Amino acid sequence: MNIRFNHSELFAISFAALLAVTGCQSSHESCCSMSGCSMTASAAVSAVQSKDSQAAMTPDAALAELKAGNARFVAGQPLHRDLPAQVKATASGQYPYAVVLSCLDSRQPIELVLDQGVGDIFSARVAGNILDDDILGSMEFACKVSGAKLIAVIGHSNCGAIKGAIDDVDLGNLTGLLTKIKPAMDAVPADVQPRTTKNYTFVNAVSEANVRLVMQQIRERSPILRAMLDSGQIGLVGGMYDLATGKVQFYDK
């Protein structure tokens, strides 16, 4: 069975599932009037993004979805999903609404921290969330070919790759990767001192500068994506994930 819903239907189903998960605590009366409080795990979200829901999505709406998902994650109230059903429903096609570039770090599992299901987002992960031609090509595929409406670049606090760049680590193929991060160090104002990995403020400032530089590079290095951004077909947003709180702070300028 291949069931797909439009965006509003997906939201309604998600809301119903959330009520089931929370035991109707926040809306007991209305929940029971709707369901007789008989909702169980069978009400898990099995709907997935469809061609229609993707087409109806705007860049701003896509960002709102990511923000809402992170808010659910931080609150400990992720949607209750029927993942095997979502696997079946996406087997014949995918219509993700965003592409997210984030770090390799095990503490930032991006679909979890943004509370996304199967088929919701494209995900590219690499140490230091750096950009290279292959990732840029992947973003072009995601947006131009597959219809994603938003590119999100999400760094994180206390990033080991950023620290490696600051410490000038020299290790095999990692050396070349860290070289891509070093321009971000120069982008941090000179009055942020000391400029060492012992300074949490400096490390995180470099992480944020790195996200902003990657955002700039996406626009500069991809005529395809630049044209889509300029026409408003897609959006571009940066963000920082806080390892201590689970919260993503988004910024789009």
Ligand SMILES: [Zn+2]
């Ligand atoms: Zn990292």
